[in-house]
Amino acid sequence: MKINSITLLNFRQFLGEQTFVLRSDPLRPVSLIFGANGAGKTTLLNAFTWALYGSMSEDVEEQHRMVTDSVWRELPIGGTAEVAVELTFDHEGREYRLVRQAESRKESDEQQRAIPEVQLWETKPDGSSEEVGAPQERIYTILPQGVSRFFFFNGERIEKLVQKGAYGEVQQDIKVLLDLEQVERALDHLPKVDRRLTADLKKYGGQKANEIQTAIDDLRESETTQKEEQKVLEADLATLNEEREAVNELLRQHATAAPIQREREASIQDLTDARAARQQALSDRSALISSRGFIAFTDDLAKTTAEMATALYERGTLPAPLKREFVDQLLEEGRCICGASLAEHTEPWDHVLEWRQRAGLQAVETAWQQLRGQVSPIIGARKELHESLQAILKRLSTDADRVGRLEERISELDGLLKDPRMEGVEELESKRIDLDGRIGVKQQRIGSIKTALEQVQKEIAQKTTERSRAAVTDELAAKARARSDLVQSVRRALEEILAIRSEDMRQRLDAELKDVFSKITIKRYIPRLSTTFELALFQTIDGVELAVPKSTGENQILSLSFVAAVSKLAREIRKEHRAEGTLAEDAGTYPIVMDAAFGSLDQNYQREVSRALAQMAPQLVVLVSKSQGLGQVVRELMPYVSHLGVVVTHTTVEHDVSDDIELEGVAHPYIRSAAEADHSELKVIA
Amino acid sequence: MPSVVRTETDVLEELTVEERALLKRVLEIERARLHVTAADLTDDLLAAVKEVLP
Numbered sequence: 001m002k003i004n005s006i007t008l009l010n011f012r013q014f015l016g017e018q019t020f021v022l023r024s025d026p027l028r029p030v031s032l033i034f035g036a037n038g039a040g041k042t043t044l045l046n047a048f049t050w051a052l053y054g055s056m057s058e059d060v061e062e063q064h065r066m067v068t069d070s071v072w073r074e075l076p077i078g079g080t081a082e083v084a085v086e087l088t089f090d091h092e093g094r095e096y097r098l099v100r101q102a103e104s105r106k107e108s109d110e111q112q113r114a115i116p117e118v119q120l121w122e123t124k125p126d127g128s129s130e131e132v133g134a135p136q137e138r139i140y141t142i143l144p145q146g147v148s149r150f151f152f153f154n155g156e157r158i159e160k161l162v163q164k165g166a167y168g169e170v171q172q173d174i175k176v177l178l179d180l181e182q183v184e185r186a187l188d189h190l191p192k193v194d195r196r197l198t199a200d201l202k203k204y205g206g207q208k209a210n211e212i213q214t215a216i217d218d219l220r221e222s223e224t225t226q227k228e229e230q231k232v233l234e235a236d237l238a239t240l241n242e243e244r245e246a247v248n249e250l251l252r253q254h255a256t257a258a259p260i261q262r263e264r265e266a267s268i269q270d271l272t273d274a275r276a277a278r279q280q281a282l283s284d285r286s287a288l289i290s291s292r293g294f295i296a297f298t299d300d301l302a303k304t305t306a307e308m309a310t311a312l313y314e315r316g317t318l319p320a321p322l323k324r325e326f327v328d329q330l331l332e333e334g335r336c337i338c339g340a341s342l343a344e345h346t347e348p349w350d351h352v353l354e355w356r357q358r359a360g361l362q363a364v365e366t367a368w369q370q371l372r373g374q375v376s377p378i379i380g381a382r383k384e385l386h387e388s389l390q391a392i393l394k395r396l397s398t399d400a401d402r403v404g405r406l407e408e409r410i411s412e413l414d415g416l417l418k419d420p421r422m423e424g425v426e427e428l429e430s431k432r433i434d435l436d437g438r439i440g441v442k443q444q445r446i447g448s449i450k451t452a453l454e455q456v457q458k459e460i461a462q463k464t465t466e467r468s469r470a471a472v473t474d475e476l477a478a479k480a481r482a483r484s485d486l487v488q489s490v491r492r493a494l495e496e497i498l499a500i501r502s503e504d505m506r507q508r509l510d511a512e513l514k515d516v517f518s519k520i521t522i523k524r525y526i527p528r529l530s531t532t533f534e535l536a537l538f539q540t541i542d543g544v545e546l547a548v549p550k551s552t553g554e555n556q557i558l559s560l561s562f563v564a565a566v567s568k569l570a571r572e573i574r575k576e577h578r579a580e581g582t583l584a585e586d587a588g589t590y591p592i593v594m595d596a597a598f599g600s601l602d603q604n605y606q607r608e609v610s611r612a613l614a615q616m617a618p619q620l621v622v623l624v625s626k627s628q629g630l631g632q633v634v635r636e637l638m639p640y641v642s643h644l645g646v647v648v649t650h651t652t653v654e655h656d657v658s659d660d661i662e663l664e665g666v667a668h669p670y671i672r673s674a675a676e677a678d679h680s681e682l683k684v685i686a
Numbered sequence: 687m688p689s690v691v692r693t694e695t696d697v698l699e700e701l702t703v704e705e706r707a708l709l710k711r712v713l714e715i716e717r718a719r720l721h722v723t724a725a726d727l728t729d730d731l732l733a734a735v736k737e738v739l740p
Contacts, residue, residue, distance in 0.1 A: 140721030182716035185727075190712070192728045193735060483735050489701065490709045496697050578694055580713050
């Protein structure tokens, strides 16, 4: 989606009809619009969302006063006033014109909430244009309302994106944007489709097919129940983990407990590493024994073989003085090397034949030679095996010591925190222990459900194979079975695609976020997107990774980095080979429209945020005041700007409050006093 | 030996023509109704199955 223009008609303080063209190109994707406090920057931002969804953000006051006050005041009782916003935009190869309009009939000085109507026209690539039958539905498919929070936002409130408690909604919207949600929904819906198909199989497929299908249905039911329980348990676990993190945070902040808590966290991390190292050593030992362990039992074998070979050589049996192949050749040719004829059953023939029995086979001799060649390396390999095993045993012993030491140290630190003399800490520590216990129980339960689910899935696969082999004569039933098999295959593929996409998306979003954030921040904080798409900021102190209590500014930077990363990834993924097939060139492209974009950020942050957004967003509309936008922001953004504008404030205040804004050396009206009515004017500068 | 990471392309390539067609259609149907959280798409999806395997 790329916005081409916005036109306002009597929309709040924007008197009459006013248009601002926003069409931009990839080299200059930015439109920069200035406005004084109260000029209508937030209103302009809300004009976009009102046009798209018919709603405005919560921070807009007096939402029922849609028509410009002066227009309403002049309207006679019984008269009607029109308020409208028109958006033109391109999306996936088509042009759209969207108009949301409301008519208000004046019954008193107070405006009543008007119900707007929406219309949408679509121009196809062939130039034909038509009105879209279900305009709101189409808009939701172009940009779902939840997702719009990433693209139309107020910079001062953007930090809500990364606040605790917002994860659920944000995660859901990210899933939509990154094409995960449709896969999850398909996985929810396909079993119902399958159930409908297999009902026919049960009805017409005969007793055997019916029995198998009933068993599959039962297994599926059990699978659903267990999956639901798993979801509940995982949600409980997330809550408990959050509670434990909060307790840990309190312990970290407690003056007396802080150093102990820090050491404990470092020790716990070390313990995890030590246990992993010990496990690795055990695995290495198993791998060594399974691949080369047999060499340990070759001591006698190697020795005996070597002795045998030596004895044979000493006796002159090896190498064989006479080869059987040579004797066979003489017999076949019927002539001895001495020149005697070798006719069958004659004395010379019998004589040579007797030699055949005593001759050695070439193959046997070669085998002996090879065996001899391998005997000495076996002796060397045995020695090597012994050394490798000893090294692993040493590692195991060191790791076991380390694990033991750390376990003791952690117990000691636990004890210190339980000391009743530490005011407030004892209670926190008891709570932490309790939470640890409860988390353990949940994890165990989740583990056993996972095992049970694996078993159920195996049984389903088995029964499905049985089903495909069962004799079904009825045509309807056979068709139902084929369709059910098809649905099952697609379901399995979708399950795998979901797993692949989720991990891939998370890793890429995390990497992108780290990259953007590191370019903006002046601190050594590292953002991280967890497996559950939770955003957090960390820093490393004395080797311990600790969560950063974020300031409003840091939350804003984190959120803006997140928006930039999401925007970039949404575009990238739709250009890849995916199950949805080839998508339009601009699929996944959305504009970013930001009000008060730089919130309360310092100058250096404003500069870096401007740069990051200008380089990453395919289209950027920035609404700023003079104090926020001049200086660093203008300097950074100007090379990327294709449209420049000012929302001029016209005020009825009579004393001179007029002000200008100087852009590229030219002064433009910013505030004008002594107007006939309070209103705002959207003025195009360039 | 480095482990081979499976990709979405690998999954798609292992499917038959019918399976790929249904998978694509299912995702189209779901995507078009993403904004309706309570949508019951059983009939639409069933029709898609019958389209692919008449």
